[in-house]
Amino acid sequence: MVNPLVNSPAGPVVGMVGAGQLARMTQQAAIALGIELRVLANARDESAARVIADTRLGDYRDLGDLREFAKGCDAVTFDHEHVPTEHIRALAAEGVAVRPGADALVHAQDKAVMRERLTAIGAPCPAWSRVSSLADVEAFAEEHGWPVVLKAVRGGYDGRGVWVCASADEAREALATGIALLAEAFVPFEREIAVLVARSPHGQGVSYPVVETVQQDGICVEVIAPAPGFPAEEAAVAQRVALGIARDLGVTGLLAVEMFATRSGLVVNELAMRPHNSGHWTIEGARTSQFEQHLRAVLDLPLGSPSLAAPVVVMANLLGGPDPDVFSRYEHVLANDPGIKIHFYGKAVRPGRKIGHVTALGTDLDEVRARAHHAAVCLRGPLNG
Amino acid sequence: MVNPLVNSPAGPVVGMVGAGQLARMTQQAAIALGIELRVLANARDESAARVIADTRLGDYRDLGDLREFAKGCDAVTFDHEHVPTEHIRALAAEGVAVRPGADALVHAQDKAVMRERLTAIGAPCPAWSRVSSLADVEAFAEEHGWPVVLKAVRGGYDGRGVWVCASADEAREALATGIALLAEAFVPFEREIAVLVARSPHGQGVSYPVVETVQQDGICVEVIAPAPGFPAEEAAVAQRVALGIARDLGVTGLLAVEMFATRSGLVVNELAMRPHNSGHWTIEGARTSQFEQHLRAVLDLPLGSPSLAAPVVVMANLLGGPDPDVFSRYEHVLANDPGIKIHFYGKAVRPGRKIGHVTALGTDLDEVRARAHHAAVCLRGPLNG
Numbered sequence: 001m002v003n004p005l006v007n008s009p010a011g012p013v014v015g016m017v018g019a020g021q022l023a024r025m026t027q028q029a030a031i032a033l034g035i036e037l038r039v040l041a042n043a044r045d046e047s048a049a050r051v052i053a054d055t056r057l058g059d060y061r062d063l064g065d066l067r068e069f070a071k072g073c074d075a076v077t078f079d080h081e082h083v084p085t086e087h088i089r090a091l092a093a094e095g096v097a098v099r100p101g102a103d104a105l106v107h108a109q110d111k112a113v114m115r116e117r118l119t120a121i122g123a124p125c126p127a128w129s130r131v132s133s134l135a136d137v138e139a140f141a142e143e144h145g146w147p148v149v150l151k152a153v154r155g156g157y158d159g160r161g162v163w164v165c166a167s168a169d170e171a172r173e174a175l176a177t178g179i180a181l182l183a184e185a186f187v188p189f190e191r192e193i194a195v196l197v198a199r200s201p202h203g204q205g206v207s208y209p210v211v212e213t214v215q216q217d218g219i220c221v222e223v224i225a226p227a228p229g230f231p232a233e234e235a236a237v238a239q240r241v242a243l244g245i246a247r248d249l250g251v252t253g254l255l256a257v258e259m260f261a262t263r264s265g266l267v268v269n270e271l272a273m274r275p276h277n278s279g280h281w282t283i284e285g286a287r288t289s290q291f292e293q294h295l296r297a298v299l300d301l302p303l304g305s306p307s308l309a310a311p312v313v314v315m316a317n318l319l320g321g322p323d324p325d326v327f328s329r330y331e332h333v334l335a336n337d338p339g340i341k342i343h344f345y346g347k348a349v350r351p352g353r354k355i356g357h358v359t360a361l362g363t364d365l366d367e368v369r370a371r372a373h374h375a376a377v378c379l380r381g382p383l384n385g
Numbered sequence: 386m387v388n389p390l391v392n393s394p395a396g397p398v399v400g401m402v403g404a405g406q407l408a409r410m411t412q413q414a415a416i417a418l419g420i421e422l423r424v425l426a427n428a429r430d431e432s433a434a435r436v437i438a439d440t441r442l443g444d445y446r447d448l449g450d451l452r453e454f455a456k457g458c459d460a461v462t463f464d465h466e467h468v469p470t471e472h473i474r475a476l477a478a479e480g481v482a483v484r485p486g487a488d489a490l491v492h493a494q495d496k497a498v499m500r501e502r503l504t505a506i507g508a509p510c511p512a513w514s515r516v517s518s519l520a521d522v523e524a525f526a527e528e529h530g531w532p533v534v535l536k537a538v539r540g541g542y543d544g545r546g547v548w549v550c551a552s553a554d555e556a557r558e559a560l561a562t563g564i565a566l567l568a569e570a571f572v573p574f575e576r577e578i579a580v581l582v583a584r585s586p587h588g589q590g591v592s593y594p595v596v597e598t599v600q601q602d603g604i605c606v607e608v609i610a611p612a613p614g615f616p617a618e619e620a621a622v623a624q625r626v627a628l629g630i631a632r633d634l635g636v637t638g639l640l641a642v643e644m645f646a647t648r649s650g651l652v653v654n655e656l657a658m659r660p661h662n663s664g665h666w667t668i669e670g671a672r673t674s675q676f677e678q679h680l681r682a683v684l685d686l687p688l689g690s691p692s693l694a695a696p697v698v699v700m701a702n703l704l705g706g707p708d709p710d711v712f713s714r715y716e717h718v719l720a721n722d723p724g725i726k727i728h729f730y731g732k733a734v735r736p737g738r739k740i741g742h743v744t745a746l747g748t749d750l751d752e753v754r755a756r757a758h759h760a761a762v763c764l765r766g767p768l769n770g
Binding site for chain 2: 011012024025027028030031032033034036037049050051052053055283284287288296301302303304305307309310327330331334335338339341342343344345346356361
């Protein structure tokens with residue numbers, strides 16, 4: 001149990017390793033809760049470092065830097081999943097409250113470990129296997145058919161580290177990278193959903209409403225809350241599956257479970273143990289934002305209400321276009337829709353890079369989607385420079 | 386006109402003089418908008434300085450410090466009204482976009498100037514007069530009756546600098562302070578309301594819904610949005626009065642107009658030209674928070690929707706009690722009401738000091754008020770140590 005009073009009369013101190021947009025948005029929630037948020041950044045101009053007073057510079061791969069960073073923190077948590085598992089174990093052994101702990105986090109770091117564990121606890125998975133040669137992939141395809149989805153066991157994100165292979169030739173290319181891979185049967189899904197849950201060290205769990213996520217080229221471009229027309233019974237099953245995974249894996253903090261909805265039921269696709277792109281809509285769209293929820297969970301404070309603040313909430317990611325001058329289009333978007341909520345991450349604009357998101361709230365699905373799309377498209381600017 | 390692109394490829398830079406809770410909460414809005422918020426603080430442990438990366442130390446009464454602070458800012462604005470008017474004029478003369486400008490801000494700094502101007506533009510005021518002797522006060526009372534309200538012309542806040550005098554003897558005490566005073570007729574009000582409006586340099590104006598404010602010992606303890614049972618027609622009049630004052634005084638940024646609702650109509654009580662306690666409910670309770678609105682207004686960006694995010698929103702201030710250990714009660718309040726929103730200001734607890742606020746949202750007025758009160762009372766702790 002964390003005692004938030006140990007270290008600072010001004011409030012609990014949470015250290016977040018990494019200074020990307022997740023840490024940046026966590027600062028908005030920390031300010032309200034009186035939590036002192038500290039981040040470990042690579043450089044002063046990173047997304048979160050630009051807005052957080054207690055920014056420490058260091059390398060998340062260096063145990064010494066992590067140790068120094070953790071001093072005085074009531075809890076240490078993560079903006080990304082790249083901190084070496086052995087360092088997390090070392091910190092925990094020295095008494096640091098690392099949330100989530102190494103035994104949970106490894107399931108978001110290593111897809112083979114994740115599949116083994118999910119299979120063991122009975123969570124719905126596609127057929128899968130570790131593969132290390134073309135013969136392995138061909139044997140897998142023999143049983144489950146092409147296409148075969150090859151995934152990097154570690155380090156993939158936003159579609160990187162995933163190869164959907166229609167043939168042995170395509171598989172050969174992925175194998176040639178030399179990266180450790182696992183094979184998964186291609187899931188003919190009807191749509192993709194995500195369930196965001198939070199779990200605290202003392203075991204309280206809450207689930208946000210099930211959302212639909214829309215991907216393009218492996219990148220999430222839109223999230224609709226709640227998932228339109230998704231049957232209540234199936235939504236309850238999805239929430240039960242996600243809460244069960246959080247419990248069985250011993251997650252503390254947030255867990256995002258990305259799932260495929262298929263004709264024959266739900267299949268778990270990916271896990272993330274931190275605030276997640278599929279939950280950005282909660283900043284305005286839920287009574288408790290995912291960032292506040294994560295802070296409450298890692299400090300073992302009671303969790304907040306996940307209920308919707310409006311009947312329909314749509315988030316669209318802002319991807320960089322060829323023209324970096326995003327602020328010149330800002331004014332037009334704000335003027336066009338006084339209710340649109342813009343979130344910029346303070347990141348340099350590069351084509352295809354996630355530089356922010358917009359959220360629209362309302363009652364009519366088509367109208368709310370159209371508002372979010374309009375803002376995202378306008379802010380991206382002309383596609384040809 | 387501000388061009389937000391002049392100074393930083395990462396977004397516009399807004400400098401806020403002062404580092405109290407208003408600057409602190411403005412940071413939450415700045416993070417989303419990609420605005421780089423800079424504050425001028427007296428010390429690193431001030432409310433906003435604790436959470437803002439670009440904190441500069443200096444004295445707001447020193448023109449040199451203000452000049453240095455303003456360098457590179459696309460707009461300079463204020464967390465409080467204490468910056469000397471002549472310094473604001475000097476900065477403006479040197480090309481700094483000060484919002485609001487000195488000619489507007491003086492009406493929030495000097496109550497006699499405010500009364501003169503409001504009288505001139507026909508805004509409803511109580512009878513008033515500058516007074517400098519007991520004879521002046523007695524002459525005023527002769528005409529308007531006792532009690533007479535004496536107010537410090539400059540520098541009062543939260544009930545300080547206001548004396549409600551039932552007799553000449555009581556007036557003598559106020560006069561003995563040597564502070565410049567004005568006398569106002571006591572207004573037998575039915576309730577107090579506030580209208581928060583924003584106005585941008587190019588003249589766009591928006592008004593939030595009229596709220597009711599509840600004061601105890603001169604300190605606002607509760608704000609109810611919208612003002613319960615307040616007639617729509619009278620609310621429209623109140624909004625028109627507030628927008629008219631903003632226009633006629635040339636306000637840029639927010640203007641809070643505190644009014645008395647009396648049997649014979651509305652009377653303007655006080656003005657503030659910055660985010661205001663009566664607007665804290667907007668963080669969760671309106672589509673655009675007052676802090677976001679202020680940033681948009683001072684940068685001359687289109688203003689955001691002021692519409693309500695829930696049918697009833699109640700904000701209760703958290704006042705410090707004798708027990709400074711406010712975080713020990715935090716957990717119970719969060720557990721009791723998963724929907725309550727707590728805002729701590731990162732300030733040391735002292736009896737009667739505003740250290741934060743809570744906001745409850747819902748549909749039933751009595752229930753929402755009860756939730757906000759319960760949280761505020763619990764967080765204050767035992768009244769006797």
